Amino acid sequence: MPELPEVEVVRRGLEAHVVGARVTGVEVLHARPLRRDPTGPEGFARAVTGRTVTAVSRRGKYFWLALDDTDAVLGHLGMSGQMLVKTPHAPAERHLRVRFALDSGAELRFVDQRMFGGLSFAPGGAELPTEIAHIARDPLDPAFDAEEVGRRIRRRGSAVKRQLLDQTLVSGVGNIYADEALWLARVHGERPGDRLTRAQALEVLDRARSVMLQALEQGGTSFDALYVNVNGESGYFDRSLHAYGREDEPCERCGTAIRRVAFMNRSSYFCPTCQPVPRRRRSGTG
Numbered sequence: 001m002p003e004l005p006e007v008e009v010v011r012r013g014l015e016a017h018v019v020g021a022r023v024t025g026v027e028v029l030h031a032r033p034l035r036r037d038p039t040g041p042e043g044f045a046r047a048v049t050g051r052t053v054t055a056v057s058r059r060g061k062y063f064w065l066a067l068d069d070t071d072a073v074l075g076h077l078g079m080s081g082q083m084l085v086k087t088p089h090a091p092a093e094r095h096l097r098v099r100f101a102l103d104s105g106a107e108l109r110f111v112d113q114r115m116f117g118g119l120s121f122a123p124g125g126a127e128l129p130t131e132i133a134h135i136a137r138d139p140l141d142p143a144f145d146a147e148e149v150g151r152r153i154r155r156r157g158s159a160v161k162r163q164l165l166d167q168t169l170v171s172g173v174g175n176i177y178a179d180e181a182l183w184l185a186r187v188h189g190e191r192p193g194d195r196l197t198r199a200q201a202l203e204v205l206d207r208a209r210s211v212m213l214q215a216l217e218q219g220g221t222s223f224d225a226l227y228v229n230v231n232g233e234s235g236y237f238d239r240s241l242h243a244y245g246r247e248d249e250p251c252e253r254c255g256t257a258i259r260r261v262a263f264m265n266r267s268s269y270f271c272p273t274c275q276p277v278p279r280r281r282r283s284g285t286g
Contacts, residue, residue, distance in 0.1 A: 002077045004061060004138055004172030005215035010083050011063045015056040017085045018065065018108055022052045025101040033081075033097045033112055036131075037120040047121040048073060048100070054126070060135045060171025064125060072125035074132070075110070078117030084109045138172035139209035140216075150201035153193040160196060160204060161189030161268065173208050176244045177215070179269050181208035183243035188275040189268050195278065214240065243269040 002010075026048050028034060028041035037044045048067070055066040065073040075083065084093070086107045092099075093111045098119060100108040110119060122129035137144045149170050153163050163169055164178040173181070182189050184207040187200055196204075218240065242252055247260040251271040260267050 002061065002079075002081070003174035003177055003212075004140065005177070005212045007058055007061050007063055007077060007172075008140065008216055010077070011056050011058045013085070014063070014065065014083060014108075017106065018053045018102065018104075019055060020053065021102040021104040021106070023048050023050065023100050024103050025049055027099040027101075028097075029099065030097045030115070032115045033110060033118045034120065036118055039121065044119070044121050047071070057128075059128065059132050060138050060167055061174070062129075062132045062135065064122060064129055066126035070124050070126045072122040072129055073119060074122040074125060074129045075119045076117050078112060078114065080113040080115075081117030082109075082111040084111060135167050136169055136171045138170065139205060140172070140212060144170075144209075146202055146205045150198060150205060153201050153204075154196055154198065156193040158193060159190045160187060160193050160201075161263070163193050164204070164208065165264075170205070170208075172212070175263075175266050175268075176241070177208060177212050179244040180211045180242060181205075182275065183270060184211065186274050188270060188277055189263070191278040243271065245269065 026045035028045060031041050034041050034044050039047065051067040051069070051071070053065050054068055057064055057066060061076060063075050065075075067073065075081075077083075080095075086109055088101070088105070088107050090107075093109065095111050095113040096109055097112050097115070098110040102108060110117075112118075120131070122131060124130070136149075139146070152169060153160065156163060161178050161182060164173045164181070165175070178189065181204055185200065185203045187196070187204055193201070243258055246258040246269060248257050250256065251258055251274060254271065254273045256271050256273040258269055259272055260269050262268075
């Protein structure tokens with residue numbers, strides 16, 4: 001699934017190609033990506049046609065195209081969504097779902113093989129769509145308050161990795177970058193938040209920020225052809241991963257084999273030497 005760096009790469013690409021362009025037509029080829037829009041495909045097309053894109057913003061893994069008159073188009077890439085900028089005569093992608101014609105002469109295309117992603121019209125959402133107002137700021141947001149988030153992490157007894165994936169606490173940190181941040185901070189993902197020191201909590205958050213910035217510089221992480229930028233190009237940060245996907249490979253710090261364990265229907269990767277499994281609390285203790 002595309003995570004924060006991948007969505008930010010897409011956001012920047014859209015910002016460069018579609019801001020200032022007017023939507024001259026919308027063609028919905030499959031209704032499922034618009035399942036969250038109460039007006040349906042026809043209402044979505046009517047609401048967007050004739051509008052000018054004034055900005056492209058992001059909150060966590062969501063992005064939105066701000067339109068004139070304070071409205072927006074809200075989007076999420078799901079597991080396989082792509083926002084591509086193409087010429088009108090370019091062959092249609094196999095999983096093309098929604099096509100936007102622009103007065104710039106280009107087309108904006110939403111492509112989604114698995115169709116877990118989607119688009120919707122967000123009235124009054126140019127600044128921040130109400131549908132995602134509950135989502136917390138992410139570590140790349142200039143207004144992100146690491147001290148406050150660190151305090152909240154340390155007030156909870158739940159595992160630190162679960163907290164990193166809690167979008168109401170800190171957004172945009174998905175499975176890949178959580179594992180990388182925890183490896184860099186030498187903290188096991190199952191360590192309870194209330195057993196972290198202030199320094200450890202802040203380091204985990206700082207490492208999450210730094211690893212996502214590095215991924216952003218390299219165009220994101222691509223393990224297959226499903227994640228691409230607006231030009232259809234894959235990122236290559238997967239070559240720089242220290243823990244995620246490195247099962248049985250030697251840890252770059254100590255040489256111990258990286259381990260993989262099941263985690264919330266996914267996997268966690270860690271070094272058992274650098275990130276020792278936390279001891280269980282004694283019975284009757286907090």
